[in-house]
Amino acid sequence: MAQPLNIHGFPQAILHLDANAFFASVEQAVNPELKGKPVVVGKERGIVTAVSYEGKALGIKRGMTIAEVKRRFPQAVILESDYEKYALFSQRMFEILRGFTPIVEEYSIDEAFADLKGLRRYHRASYEEIGYRIKETIKKELGITVSVGISLTKVLAKIASNWIKPDGLTLISGREIHHYLEKLPISEVWGIGPQTEALCHKLGIYTALDFARAKEEFIKKHFTKPHYEIWLELRGIQVYPVLETFKNSYRSLSKSISFTPTADKEFLLSQSAFNLEQVCFKARRYGLLAKKLIYFLKDEEFKVHSIEINLPYPTAYPKELLPLLRKAFENLFYEGISYRQVGVILTDLSPKRSFQLTLFEKSSQSIEMKEKLYEALDSIILKYGRTFLTHGVSLPVTKEKPLYKGKSLKIPLLPIHLL
DNA sequence: TCTGGGGTCCTAGGACCC
DNA sequence: TCTGGGGTCCTAGGACCC
Numbered sequence: 001m002a003q004p005l006n007i008h009g010f011p012q013a014i015l016h017l018d019a020n021a022f023f024a025s026v027e028q029a030v031n032p033e034l035k036g037k038p039v040v041v042g043k044e045r046g047i048v049t050a051v052s053y054e055g056k057a058l059g060i061k062r063g064m065t066i067a068e069v070k071r072r073f074p075q076a077v078i079l080e081s082d083y084e085k086y087a088l089f090s091q092r093m094f095e096i097l098r099g100f101t102p103i104v105e106e107y108s109i110d111e112a113f114a115d116l117k118g119l120r121r122y123h124r125a126s127y128e129e130i131g132y133r134i135k136e137t138i139k140k141e142l143g144i145t146v147s148v149g150i151s152l153t154k155v156l157a158k159i160a161s162n163w164i165k166p167d168g169l170t171l172i173s174g175r176e177i178h179h180y181l182e183k184l185p186i187s188e189v190w191g192i193g194p195q196t197e198a199l200c201h202k203l204g205i206y207t208a209l210d211f212a213r214a215k216e217e218f219i220k221k222h223f224t225k226p227h228y229e230i231w232l233e234l235r236g237i238q239v240y241p242v243l244e245t246f247k248n249s250y251r252s253l254s255k256s257i258s259f260t261p262t263a264d265k266e267f268l269l270s271q272s273a274f275n276l277e278q279v280c281f282k283a284r285r286y287g288l289l290a291k292k293l294i295y296f297l298k299d300e301e302f303k304v305h306s307i308e309i310n311l312p313y314p315t316a317y318p319k320e321l322l323p324l325l326r327k328a329f330e331n332l333f334y335e336g337i338s339y340r341q342v343g344v345i346l347t348d349l350s351p352k353r354s355f356q357l358t359l360f361e362k363s364s365q366s367i368e369m370k371e372k373l374y375e376a377l378d379s380i381i382l383k384y385g386r387t388f389l390t391h392g393v394s395l396p397v398t399k400e401k402p403l404y405k406g407k408s409l410k411i412p413l414l415p416i417h418l419l
Numbered sequence: 420t421c422t423g424g425g426g427t428c429c430t431a432g433g434a435c436c437c
Numbered sequence: 438t439c440t441g442g443g444g445t446c447c448t449a450g451g452a453c454c455c
Contacts, residue, residue, distance in 0.1 A: 047423090063420060108455050193453050226429070226452085254425060294449095302422070308448055343424090 010173060012238050013116040013127050016149045016157035017097065017134070019090075020166045022110035023050035026089045027079055029143035034077055040069055043080045050081075053166050086110075089142055096137050100130060105242045113154055115242040131169050154240045155233035156180075158190045159208070174236050181209035181234065191230045196223075208234060249349075250286065255279040256343025261300045263338045268297070269329055273318075274394040275344045276325050280316045283346050284378060289314035291348035293321055295328040298341035305332050314350050317374055318391055326393075 019025065023041040028034040038058055042049030048064045058073055069076050090109045097104050100123070103115035116127055123130050131148045138146055149160025151172040159180060163170040172180050187197040189208050203222060205211050211219075212234040219231045229239040255275040262268065272295065283290060291314050296306035307328040315321065325344070333339075 045423095061420080063423090111455080191453070195452060224429070224452095251427070252425090256424065258423060296449095304450065306449060310447090341423090345426095 010127060010152070012152050013119075013150055014152065014154050014157040014238075014242060015101075015114045015116050015127075015131060015134075016154065016161040017093075017112045017114070018147045018149075018161045019093065019110040020145050020147060021050055021052050021056070022089075022144070023081055023086055024052035024055070025144040026086050028052060029089075030085065038073060038076045040066070040076050040078045041081045042066065043078050045081075089144070092142060093138055093144075093146070096141060097134060099137070100134055103242050103244055105244060113157065113242045116150065128169070128171050131171070135167070135169060152177075152236040153233040153238045154242070155190050155230055156236065159184065159188075162188070177212070177234070177236055178209055181212055182207060184208040186211055189230060189234065191226060196227060199223075250288070251349065252345050252347040253279055253282050253286070253288070253290075253349070254343055254345040255282070256296075256341055258298075258341040261338035261340040263336055265333065265335075268333065268339055268342055269326070270394050272325060272329055272342045272344065273322060273391060275342060276321055277318045277391060277394055279344050279346050280318050280321065281378060283316035283349070284374060287352045288346075288349045289316045289352055290346035291350065292346070293324060293328075294345040294347060295325055295332070296341075296343050296345070297329075297332050297339045298343075300338045300340060302340070307332055314348075316346070316352075317371075322391060322393060 024039045027039055027041060028037075034052075036054060037052070038055035038060060039052040040048050040050070040055055040060060043066055046066050048060060048062050048066065048069060051060045051062065055073070055076060058076075060069055060073060060076065066078060069078065086109060090106075094104060094106050094112055097112055097114055101114050101116055101119055105113040107113055116130060119130065120126060123133075125133070127150050131150050135146055135148055138144065145167040147161045147165060147168040147170075149157045149163065149168075149170050149172070151157045151160045152174055156172050156177065160170040160172045161168070163180070184207055186192055186200045186205055186208055187194070189211070192200070199222070200206070200211065205214065211231060214231070216231075219228055223231075232239050255278045257271055257275060259271070291311055293309045293311060294306055295309070296304050298304050309324050309328060311321075311324075
């Protein structure tokens with residue numbers, strides 16, 4: 001039943017748009033003096049977050065330390081990232097896209113999918129021409145370049161937009177699919193990570209075409225649902241729709257921190273508590289409460305150990321969650337084992353006012369008091385920073401402690417004891 | 420790149436219930 | 438009491454993405 005691979009024409013048309021070296025491009029667009037120069041963004045983090053194409057040409061890469069860039073490329077312009085600026089450009093870019101089709105999915109800050117099906121007549125243009133106009137409009141209005149890919153499915157459109165990198169426009173029609181998949185390593189297909197790549201190699205699959213040409217039974221036998229779906233998409237059969245999302249809600253919120261592996265119980269617990277406080281703070285800022293708390297530890301071998309805790313009622317208050325976190329920690333932590341990361345995830349989220357209190361007067365009163373208390377605390381945190389005010393358990397976090405790769409974390413030591 | 424941080428979705432297996 | 442099949446729900450862990 002699932003055959004295609006050679007399809008006549010364009011029964012569906014999905015566009016994928018990918019802004020090139022987005023953060024660096026925005027900086028160049030805003031400040032023309034930076035045009036043609038190697039621009040590096042990420043000064044505040046100490047590592048390269050984005051590099052302009054001029055910088056890439058020199059050999060500057062993402063993840064490189066800023067110190068190394070300074071030493072090896074003194075001509076590079078190094079900037080702090082300005083997320084608000086990028087978000088504005090991003091929104092404007094999506095608006096332009098919406099001027100061509102109403103069906104737009106904001107996939108990430110610098111990427112979008114759009115459905116162009118049936119719009120050739122409306123625009124009196126081929127899909128290629130539509131793609132070209134989108135690119136030109138963005139270039140003219142925002143001063144940045146994007147790479148555009150158009151094909152039958154999201155997975156193929158991703159391959160297309162990736163085909164020519166800065167300022168590209170690539171169409172993959174149903175007839176030419178095999179031509180593009182032929183030399184594409186399987187690992188470059190969206191959704192195929194290192195684990196699946198290894199499995200593919202074991203099965204004698206090296207290119208995207210090898211995968212796409214495999215028999216349906218074979219795929220179903222050796223792979224799970226997500227990869228079966230990718231197999232369909234590579235053959236031009238649409239599985240993933242373009243979702244018109246209004247990216248305003250989260251399914252989960254998390255906070256985690258990595259450090260040089262340690263078996264120090266007190267340290268691990270305090271880091272965990274600190275993450276809990278932070279993630280709760282974040283949830284309150286979004287006006288969200290969680291019905292479930294997930295706590296996890298990552299050991300030296302990168303194995304994750306986690307525990308899910310169902311909460312009796314939605315909350316985002318550390319005071320209520322701290323005892324549960326402590327218990328979870330006691331269950332997961334093994335004496336003598338070193339851990340490299342701890343983290344907390346809040347999930348099963350709901351808006352703050354969406355649940356009615358059916359509890360007794362007394363507890364509803366205490367909840368109200370808690371809310372008031374945390375409102376006050378939040379405003380202090382906003383003013384003076386996250387580490388100014390913490391619960392007692394998180395306290396050791398604020399001491400100086402060897403952290404990641406020999407770097408130490410220095411946080412002022414002045415917390416107010418609480419609760 | 421030997422592996423930071425914040426997300427999403429899927430699955431195997433156990434518990435529980437006819 | 439033992440046995441078995443089937444469905445559903447939940448949990449811990451895995452894989453992948455930007």
